[in-house]
Amino acid sequence: MKIALIGFGASGIGFLLKMKHSDHEIHIFEKAKDIFSTSVSGIRADGKIFISKEMGGDLDIDLEIQEKVVQYYLSKTSCPDNEIEKGDSFANKSLFNEFYKYGFQPVSSKFWHIGTDELKTVLKNIFDEFSTIPNYHFHFNSEVTDIDINDKFHVNTKEQSYKFDKVIIGVGRSGHKLIQKIIKKEPNIIMDNMQVDLGIRFELPNHIVETLNQEMYEFKLKLKTRTGYMARTFCNNPSGFVVTEEYEDFKTVNGHAKRFEKSDNTNFAILVTHQFTEPFNDPVSYGSYIAKLTNILAGKNKVILQTFGNFKESKRTKKLYRVNPTLNNNDYILGDLNLAFPRKTTESILDFIDTLDKVIPGIANPDNLMYGTEVKFYSNKLNNNIIPGLSTIGDCSGWTRSITYATAHGIILAEEILKST
Ligand SMILES: Cc1cc2nc3c(=O)[nH]c(=O)nc-3n(C[C@H](O)[C@H](O)[C@H](O)COP(=O)(O)OP(=O)(O)OC[C@H]3O[C@@H](n4cnc5c(N)ncnc54)[C@H](O)[C@@H]3O)c2cc1C
Structure with a gap:
């Protein structure tokens, strides 16, 4: 069978890994010019890989498969096992109990941190493995612009059109344009999407969270705040760096850490889940507007960068004190996030930080830093049974949000294809 795989990201890697010994002819279309230059995602930046039943996606993925995925990525690093940063969040029961006492829901998971720099080696080693397989044909610089689903299946790039028996789409969140085109042709593939997570990137000196960083590397916590909205920590980066994330017409914030270069600060996101109900059905626009508003205010x-103390008092930040931002100073202005955030978002963030300070004194220091906006969009959840022969895997399917889950999704789909052919 002739199969097109669109996107060479985490889910595509899982798919190719499982298909390695099959007879199928697989063509891989990747819009980037090579394995390194594509849009940012966890497989190109930071690379924290988790094993957890409680986060990472909405699929029920066996711990055994998750363990295999993690071991596969670790086997592609250049460093010995004992040099990989890792953690086991809330394996320490007294820490679990302490957070629980104050209303937090601690999320258990195991982590390994590869680092932005080391990911390049990992990707190169994976590509070297796949590019020697005779049935695999890589097409870089080949953005798929459309797929004809009536004429099974014409895959179109700007230059050429190819015909396939099966199409697997693993284009991640950066491939939303292609997904939108498929949805327009077959709206019934959408199952649901009513959520966006909005918030800030928090940055503080390492020593305040040293115990947590050493004990767990990443601490995942959820809290039902006084607004009734859920808030959570996301993507903790000990000795890390705050960065901006570029969308087509706005900029948000994010964070990452490297294996070798280290800063004096830790950063993590505090995200508030905004869950909408009918008739509103456009959470992506809602999140985008707020991110754009922070850009308009910031120039x-x-x-926008603001101290926690000023955020709490609704004052514009004019001066920083003890914490030095790791974000490049051309990328932010000192300002007031209260001019952009809805009250429910602000109140939820304040409640989260004040409650966290009860367990980790120093979290609510007035000179700790907040950058906005950080946004996590959720793709529409798609149904793979509506267009026979066409399947979505990974984040573009709406069912995954992490390297482990996306890779496992690719593996699971490949297993289904192998069973049925
Ligand atoms: C900044 C950032 C940091 C993250 N950090 C982590 C982390 O540390 N740990 C973690 O578990 N998760 C992390 N994530 C989430 C994680 O990266 C994703 O869940 C995972 O990579 C999803 O895999 P995927 O295959 O669905 O998409 P991706 O890995 O994004 O791959 C999609 C691929 O498709 C290509 N593509 C897109 N459109 C087209 C097209 N039309 N034609 C051809 N090719 C196309 C893209 O160039 C890309 O190579 C992070 C995400 C971001 C944005």
């Missing part, structure tokens, strides 16, 4: 192409 084109910049984000």
